[in-house]
Amino acid sequence: MNALTITQHLTTATAALASQDLSPDAIARAVWTTIGEPGDTQAGGLIAAVGAADALTLLCQGDDTAAGMDLTNLRERVLPRVADSAIVTALAAAAKVGAVLITPEHPHWPAGFANLGSSAPHALWARGNTALLVAQKSIAVVGARAATGYGEHVCMDIVGGLVGLGHTIVSGAAYGIDGMAHRAALASDGQTVAYLAGGVDRFYPTGHDALLTRIVTDGVVASEMGCGAAPTKWRFLMRNRLIAAGSTATLVVEAGWRSGSLNVAGHASSLGRPLGAVPGAVTSPSSAGCHRLIKEFGARIITDVTDAAAL
16 A cells, blocks of 8 residues: 555545535545544544544555654554545445535534544534534433333433423434434424434434434434444444534433443543433333433433423
């Protein structure tokens, strides 16, 4: 791999993204979304130091200590993807579904991502009303995939009330509480944001294809992964930091002791975001995670929309 190959990739990306009138940095970031993994602090640090385009060039040079950093491990992770990555295919897929590239220089880049430091996403691909990504009043509503009737009922009531107060609902489009949060927002003629762990051209879970299609129409679907990327366990965990950082507060409606939604809560707590949890029956394993957040993480007890709005 050499600098010429990188230049060729950037030239191809420039042509593919010509309709969006992007800067050289933004175009390079588009390439990074197809060759990098989310939350790679070494890549983030290099891009912050020299810019996205120069970061790609440095990876192809032989100096393992370029920009004052040891790039050996990063080079081993990224270069095989540059050589074998389907950059053209990813960009073509983005164009086909009308995905828009959002970078830090874009007016719709969530300001809260700055709190993620070097683990912030390189860029976002989004479909829908991208202005919702910077909604002033936004709250992440997450919870268990195996939600109970109690959890879904409480979620529907609280989200409906929050929408009525002008809040944008942010979640991850998973089964259970996430899906109910999105559906309740749409049913109340509200606004909602769905962050995905894979490309915005391939909706996941597939059972929420219709829901996500509607969110594209009445809200926005976004991902830091290039189109064509499949969701993985790591990408789900990293996606959760976007939900927390892209919201002004986080509410966990229902969660088991090991629920993935606790990961979102952990990110919110580490970022200093207000955190709330809905209590359930002390005998209910479906609420054990919420009780844990209240006892160990200082989450506020949320019982109705007034409590949630106070976050």
